[in-house]
Amino acid sequence: xxxxxxxxxxxxxxxxxxxxxxxxxxxxxxxxxxxxxxxxxxxxxxxxxxxxxxxxxxxxxxxxxxxxxxxxxxxxxxxxxxxxxxxxxxxxxxxxxxxxxxxxxxxxxxxxxxxxxxxxx
Amino acid sequence: xxxxxxxxxxxxxxxxxxxxxxxxxxxxxxxxxxxxxxxxxxxxxxxxxxxxxxxxxxxxxxxxxxxxxxxxxxxxxxxxxxxxxxxxxxxxxxxxxxxxxxxxxxxxxxxxxxxxxxxxxxxxxxxxxxxxxxxxxxxxxxxxxxxxxxxxxxxxxxxxxxxxxxxxxxxxxxxxxxxxxxxxxxxxxxxxxxxxxxxxxxxxxxxxxxxxxxxxxxxxxxxxxxxxxxxxxxxxxxxxxxxxxxxxxxxxxxxxxxxxxxxxxxxxxxxxxxxxxxxxxxxxxxxxxxxxxxxxxxxxxxxxxxxxxxxxxxxxxxxxxxxxxxxxxxxxxxxxxxxxxxxxxxxxxxxxxxxxxxxxxxxxxxxxxxxxxxxxxxxxxxxx
Numbered sequence: 001x002x003x004x005x006x007x008x009x010x011x012x013x014x015x016x017x018x019x020x021x022x023x024x025x026x027x028x029x030x031x032x033x034x035x036x037x038x039x040x041x042x043x044x045x046x047x048x049x050x051x052x053x054x055x056x057x058x059x060x061x062x063x064x065x066x067x068x069x070x071x072x073x074x075x076x077x078x079x080x081x082x083x084x085x086x087x088x089x090x091x092x093x094x095x096x097x098x099x100x101x102x103x104x105x106x107x108x109x110x111x112x113x114x115x116x117x118x119x120x121x
Numbered sequence: 122x123x124x125x126x127x128x129x130x131x132x133x134x135x136x137x138x139x140x141x142x143x144x145x146x147x148x149x150x151x152x153x154x155x156x157x158x159x160x161x162x163x164x165x166x167x168x169x170x171x172x173x174x175x176x177x178x179x180x181x182x183x184x185x186x187x188x189x190x191x192x193x194x195x196x197x198x199x200x201x202x203x204x205x206x207x208x209x210x211x212x213x214x215x216x217x218x219x220x221x222x223x224x225x226x227x228x229x230x231x232x233x234x235x236x237x238x239x240x241x242x243x244x245x246x247x248x249x250x251x252x253x254x255x256x257x258x259x260x261x262x263x264x265x266x267x268x269x270x271x272x273x274x275x276x277x278x279x280x281x282x283x284x285x286x287x288x289x290x291x292x293x294x295x296x297x298x299x300x301x302x303x304x305x306x307x308x309x310x311x312x313x314x315x316x317x318x319x320x321x322x323x324x325x326x327x328x329x330x331x332x333x334x335x336x337x338x339x340x341x342x343x344x345x346x347x348x349x350x351x352x353x354x355x356x357x358x359x360x361x362x363x364x365x366x367x368x369x370x371x372x373x374x375x376x377x378x379x380x381x382x383x384x385x386x387x388x389x390x391x392x393x394x395x396x397x398x399x400x401x402x403x404x405x406x407x408x409x410x411x412x413x414x415x416x417x418x419x420x421x422x423x424x425x426x427x428x429x430x431x432x433x434x435x436x437x438x439x440x441x442x443x444x445x446x447x448x449x450x451x452x453x454x455x456x457x458x459x460x461x462x463x464x465x466x467x468x469x470x471x472x473x474x475x476x477x478x479x480x481x482x483x484x485x486x487x488x489x490x491x492x493x494x495x496x497x498x499x500x501x502x503x504x505x
Contacts, residue, residue: 010438014475017456023467023482030467030483034417037490038389038428042357044493045367045427 043101136362136413140462143384143412144171147350151201153181153287155346155380157353158423159371160187160211161431165354165386167419170458170465173197181287183346185239185372188217189423195219195229196443196454202269203231204288204346206239213433214440219450226447232268232292235261238343243372245345246379252342256305258293259332259341267292289344295332302326302338351380354420355404356428358387359396362410365403368426368496377405384412386419388428418466418486429489430498437504438474477502 023030047054064080071077138146148154154172158164169190172180181202182191188208194200196219203224208231209215223229234242241253258264269275270292274285283290302323323338332339353373357365364385366373377383385405390413396403422439424431443450457473459465471485480488491498 010441010475015438015442015473017453017473018468018481020459020464021468023464025467025483027463027467031417033483035389037487038417041427041493042389048494 040101136410137360137390138412138414140167140171140386140414140416140419141175143414144168144175144177147382147384147412148172148175148177150177150179151181152177153183153347153349155183155348155351155376156190157351157371157373157376158187158190158420159369161189161423161436162187162369163354163366163371163373163425164189164420164423165352165384166190166193166421166423167416167462168352168384168386168414169193170462172199173454173458174460181285183287183348185236185243185376187211188220192217192219192443193454195223196450198223198228198451200229202274203229204234204269205231206234206236210436210440213436214443218440218443222447230268230272233263233266234258234343235263238263238293238341239346240372242343242346243375243379245343246347247375250345252294252344254340254342256340259339264293264295264332264341287347287349291344293344294342296340296342297333297335298338298340305338346376346379348376348380349382351376351383352386353377353383353405354386354388354425356388356425357391357396358385358389358410358413358415359393359407360390360413361393362405362407362413363393363396363403364405364407364410365396366405370404374404378409382411383409384414385410387413387415388417388419388425390415416462418483419462421466421470421486421489424491424497426496427491427493429486430491430501432470432485432489433501433503434474434476435470 068077068080071080156165156169164187166189170193173193176197176199178199179201180194180199181204182194182200183204184191185206187210188205189210191200191203191205191208192210195217200223203220208217208220210217220229224231235258237257238255241255245251245253267275269285269288274288275292276284276290278284305323326338328336329339330336353364353366353376355364355366355373357367359365362385364377377385383405393407418429421429422432422435442453445453457469459468466486467482470483470489471479471481476485476488478485478488489498489501
């Protein structure tokens with residue numbers, strides 16, 4: 001129904017610009033909203049790039065794990081150990097950053113709900 | 122490193138400016154400006170609106186790829202010269218009406234190149250080539266026109282200086298290919314240009330005496346673009362100017378490097394360290410950027426990939442507005458930009474055109490948010 005209305009011819013009334021009205025929200029508040037939204041976007045775009053390899057990592061690790069029992073040279077074990085330790089360092093950083101952000105997102109959602117209730121009463 | 126040994130472009134944070142100061146500093150009446158972006162995508166509309174607010178006229182616009190900014194400037198009566206290719210608003214209005222009307226009524230003088238020819242001009246500008254070669258304008262009427270030449274804007278003055286520093290002494294030149302067509306990908310020509318077409322086109326080219334009177338392969342040379350100021354939009358810019366563009370680049374890199382000065386409108390200014398983590402993903406090096414302005418949502422009503430989509434409903438309505446009387450369109454565009462960018466962003470989105478939800482201002486802008494997985498907003502209504 002709404003889409004049908006949109007397809008209708010635009011009237012002269014529709015094209016009229018409004019008189020200047022003071023924004024209901026402050027510039028500073030919107031700046032903070034946009035700032036957080038843009039930072040989450042930057043991370044989401046970067047994540048999009050690693051989405052598929054990240055899903056692949058558990059499979060390759062599982063395959064590596066099953067190979068360990070057939071390793072014959074201790075130097076190979078050294079290499080595996082080093083690579084996995086590096087992986088732990090990187091993945092722990094990702095996990096820590098993601099967990100911290102995720103917790104804050106939950107807190108923001110709760111705070112938003114509380115503020116909504118306050119504004120209604 | 123001692124401060125004195127650091128090149129000027131790398132010192133401090135003095136490239137970061139307000140929108141108003143950046144325009145005031147770099148853009149004057151008659152300046153040759155090159156707007157970046159492509160079509161509705163990544164167009165630095167906040168800078169374009171500020172030029173209208175400051176009423177800087179007599180502009181010389183040189184640009185490749187879409188006319189949306191030029192359309193607003195022509196609507197505001199700020200353009201005098203136009204050096205360009207396609208001047209449409211893409212699917213919504215195949216020829217940008219204010220640009221077309223300004224050319225038809227003689228307000229704007231236009232020099233026209235093919236898209237490919239103009240693209241090569243930007244490449245030549247980027248690499249500092251004196252010219253770039255092409256063949257695709259042979260046989261077209263492009264070669265018969267030279268508006269700027271007829272206006273006496275080409276060449277040198279009596280004192281040896283260029284009549285116009287951003288206008289080349291010739292529109293194009295034709296030379297005989299010193300390599301006799303050797304480099305024209307012979308596999309695409311010899312024995313026919315397709316299995317069903319056994320005509321040896323290159324042989325025909327060698328027999329032609331057109332353009333020079335001599336037989337042989339000829340080549341058109343086009344001059345580089347040398348704008349005074351290029352304005353671009355990037356998602357992230359380092360505090361010293363390193364620029365990261367995500368999504369379609371368009372001609373931004375070439376146009377920024379070709380210009381004497383470049384202003385970048387950033388969605389977000391970040392630390393240089395953040396961008397250096399993946400230096401190969403950066404688009405433009407800091408030394409080519411002279412001013413940075415941070416205007417989140419400043420690309421409205423255009424699109425910034427991954428951040429927000431274009432406002433189709435605005436453009437749909439605008440193409441009704443720009444067909445009105447010229448004075449009325451001029452008044453509309455000046456009323457539309459309001460007195461500053463923040464008031465504009467808080468007020469104008471969703472105002473003066475019908476939308477499904479009827480929301481306005483920042484609320485409308487957030488309705489246009491893109492999905493970072495796609496770069497645009499899936500499901501955004503685009504009724505015709």
